[in-house]
Amino acid sequence: MSLLADAFTILAILAGIGFFAAGTAGLLRFPDTASRLHALTKADHLGLGLVVIGLLxxxxxxxxxxxxxxxxxxxxxxxxxxxxxxxxxTRRAEPET
Amino acid sequence: MIAGLAVDVLLAAGSLGLALGVIRARRVFTAIALFIAHGLLLALAWVRLDALDVALTEAAIGAGLSGVLLLAARHRLARGGSERTTEAPGRVATIFIGLGCACITVALGYAVLALPKPAPGLAAEVAANLAATELGNPVTGVLMVFRGLDTLLEAAVLVLAVIGVWSLAPDATWRGTPGAPWPAVTDGPRALLARLLPPIGIVVAVHILWVGADAPGGKFQAAAILAAMGLLVWFAGLVRVPPTASWPLRATIAAGPALFMAIGLAGLAVEGAFLAYPEGLVKPTILIVEFVLAASVAAALALLVMGAPSRDAPP
Structure with a gap:
């Protein structure tokens, strides 16, 4: 039972780390502010969510x-x-590109 | 063991890198953003050192509130037209600054490495005498009992700081409303946060204040959260701040230190020593002081961010 719970924790946190890595890559690589924000919030929502679920x-x-x-x-x-x-x-600072 | 070491190395490298970034940043805003990130990383470092009370304070006041204060200061500087990208100092000045910083770093490093093991301190005595304070958290015991005078002075300094900020008001707005009034927003993220977070924040702050007697927490952390909640509502234009001439406002700021001083003087009369708490009533007395101080400190911190009464438009 505890082995199953540990395995679940490891899997969920690894998946969460995957989202954080992808979000970071997006933050560094995406061309404009809006898509970079999208990548960041995805990491916050799903990445942290999976880490929290894994820790439950x-x-x-x-x-x-x-x-x-x-x-x-x-x-x-x-x-x-x-x-x-x-x-x-940003839309105010850099109007429609 | 290895994982812990890896985390420590990452934390140390990260905070050094961020500190370098703060110094290297050419724009004030970038420097402040990196400074806030640095503060949050420092909080994690304190967690690694098992100093949860310090970590909470660093995150709430060192990173959060100081960050907001710096951002507000940057805005005021920019409005006065005095913000410019920092000009690099000359070569000789750079060398001297570098030498000075290197000397301080070496001296600090030597001081830390030369500490005898176990490091000298009063931790053992605090642990031995903690029972007398009726508290479970040794940090609160030190702050409120063993070094109560320091805490009293810290709280009093905040009152002086608010007076100092208010004194910067021009004659025209003297006794006016602190800070520039923000226009009321009824929808959008700012209004959402201002409506959603304060109830949660108030509960969290009271919880942190209450558990402070026996677990990491206490008035300064709670006050920082309360101040943040107040500022959130203020940013959304949903509250009117009373003018600095208002007596209830002034009384709120002064109540904490005044009560602390009164109890200290009562200790002098009853127990024979300044800040001596009545036997058997130590914990209730401390809790009352903590709650009133938290309210005063929260008001003072929020008013420091709002700034002097002015007629300028908000950012």
């Missing part, structure tokens, strides 16, 4: 589980709000 079996208690989920939810809200804000700013 290791949380040990309901309180810790809820804390992990709260961290994910707060990052979701923050990056969902920061993304459009940055996009608006």
């Amino acid at each position: 079996p290791q949380a040990g208690s309901l309180a810790n589980t809820l804390r992990l989920l709260a961290v994910w939810a707060l990052v979701l809200v923050a990056s969902a709000a920061a993304g459009p804000m940055l996009a608006t700013l």
